[in-house]
Amino acid sequence: MDTLRAIEAFAHSVELGSLSAAARALGTTQPTISKQVMQLEQQLGVRLLRRNAAGLSATDEGQRFYERARRMLEDYEEAVTDVRAGIQQPRGLLRVSAPVTLGQRHLNAMAIEFLAQYPDIRLELLLDDRFVDPLEERIDVSLRLGGTLPQNLVGRHLATWPRVLVASPAYLTARGQPAAPQQLLEHDYLSYASGGDGVLLQGPDGLVSVPVQSRYRVNNAVALFDSVLNGAGISLQPTWMVAEPLAQGRLVRVLPDHTGPAQKAHLLYAPRRHQPLRVRVLVDFLSERIARLPGADMA
Known part of the structure; x- marks a missing residue:
């Protein structure tokens, strides 16, 4: 048995979900793929695939073997390519x-x-x-x-990246600019859903914890960012997210001497x-x- 070809037949069968699809991908026949996988199972002494009316799936042993086999096949493919090309070319x-x-x-x-x-x-x-x-x-x-x-x-x-407090110019015009961390309690604070209440800030006087309670929390960073941009409140955002709108004036730093936990x-x-x-x-x-x-x- 050509063990490498058998492993390749098995890997394609797992990835494509059927022996016939693996045969088409490898340019051979379904009986050939079936024989190669069966011989591989006999050689290893374990059942690798489940075959039933619903389709094909890997057994627990087959899935573990597949994960290692796929990496081996990829390394082999790359090694062959390197030798044939005479140089290393990622592919x-x-x-x-x-x-x-x-x-x-x-x-x-x-x-x-x-x-x-x-x-x-x-x-x-x-x-x-x-x-x-x-x-x-x-x-x-x-x-x-x-x-x-x-x-x-x-x-x-x-x-x-540091996290910074930001709000829209329209929100700050309507509600005012906080002058100290505790004044965040007087504002609408928006937060990520899994973050819980409260915000920890690092400032000139060290760490300060503000027990803000968010009336609006959302589990999507884009939705949270858009809410701040549209004037819904103040939020703590990583600098990679807000550098551009800050430069454009669409957002304004709040408490610019303070930053939140870095990301x-x-x-x-x-x-x-x-x-x-x-x-x-x-x-x-x-x-x-x-x-x-x-x-x-x-x-």
Whole structure:
């Protein structure tokens, strides 16, 4: 049995959901794919696939084997390409996870620039505000804002942004500009839904906690930003989000001598002794580009 071809047949079957689809992708027949997968199961002594009327799916053992097999196949493909070309040329599929707002505002444009620079790479950008485990969801690189870093992943620090209080000129004209943190209690304070009540600020006199209670909380950063922009109240926002509207005068700093807890950005990826070249060039590219975003501090 050609073990490498059998593993490739198995991986395609998992990804495409059927033996016939795997056969078409590999330019062979369904009986050939079925035989290769069966021989692989016999060699390993475990059942890798479930076959029933509803379709094809990996068993628990099959899913674990698939995750390692896919990385092995990708490394093999890259090694063959390097040998044939005589030089290292990044190629293949990259799956990247990132928060929705940062992805829409900045990462999407970075992805297009990256693809223009590396024409042999394919990229899937998956925008989701929940924490995505790269190991479980076959993500090559995950961009994470804040939160505790998982110990089973490599976390590369990219940048740190302060959070600043902002409001629209119309809101401040109508309600007045707070002169001290405690005056926030007299204003409409808007916050992210999972953040809870209260705000912690760092100012000339040190840390101060203001027990503001938000009448409006929302679990989407774009909706929160738009609410502030439209005059609904005061909000704490990272500088990468508000640098442009502040420069344009569409937003105004509130309590400019005070900042909230900083927001840190990290790239997360699986710990591997030899990362595929396409992952390495993406990590380097994003590290350089994200550090350029407004207000970023590499310290």
